[in-house]
Amino acid sequence: MQLTDINKDTYRSHLNVIIVSAIAFFATVGVGISSLLVFYFGSAAGDNFFLNLLGVSIGGAIAAVCLHRLKSSEYFYEVAYVWDLKHELNLINRRLSTLKRAANDNNIDAIIILLYNYHGSRQLWQLDDNVLNLQELELELIQLEDKIRQLGLKLEPNQYQRNLLIKF
Incomplete structure (x- = not known):
């Protein structure tokens, strides 16, 4: 991986947008899937912990796949560069x-x-x-x-x- 100069302000603004979007997406999808699982497969007694856990896990997996696919987009360039740089420096450290x-x-x-x-x-x-x-x-x-x-x-x-x- 080669070192590249990137704009700090662009990096920070894109990182903030990506973090907020990822959290909102994860929360929405996780809660939505959990609600659907509880609605269709849940018990009336209210013991639906594993269905909620499954829904949140599926939501997290979907969010991770979306982030991975979007990582190569132009908007993600600075953030992806820093993620890759951190990974490379971790290997060295x-x-x-x-x-x-x-x-x-x-x-x-x-x-x-x-x-x-x-x-x-x-x-x-x-x-x-x-x-x-x-x-x-x-x-x-x-x-x-x-x-x-x-x-x-x-x-x-x-x-x-x-x-x-x-x-x-």
Whole structure:
């Protein structure tokens, strides 16, 4: 996955619309299906917990399928990009300690992965207004870029490919 600049305001407004729409859709469909199941198959005694649970589960599944299909639409571009970026960074963060040790040993692939991780994390934190750890991240990025210069390398975050993680 390549890092791409996206508009923060567009991302935030689209994310808010998508969240509200998804919740409204899920609630409407879940309650609607639950009501239909209780109406047709429910008992008069009022013990319809499993029918309600089934209806809400079906509603959630329908909402998830709709979100998955809409993910490739133009409106979802920024939100889908951030979802994918979070997923990619999560895969990297699971191996972070190993990657840092390998980068200290001048492993080029580990350095590329860390460079991508730092740039991607900075972008993500700025988009989500999560600036608490940004100074620490910037320091680590400066140290990594200094190491890259010392090694005489020309590396870019977009040289990252997921298959580089296989080695770690």
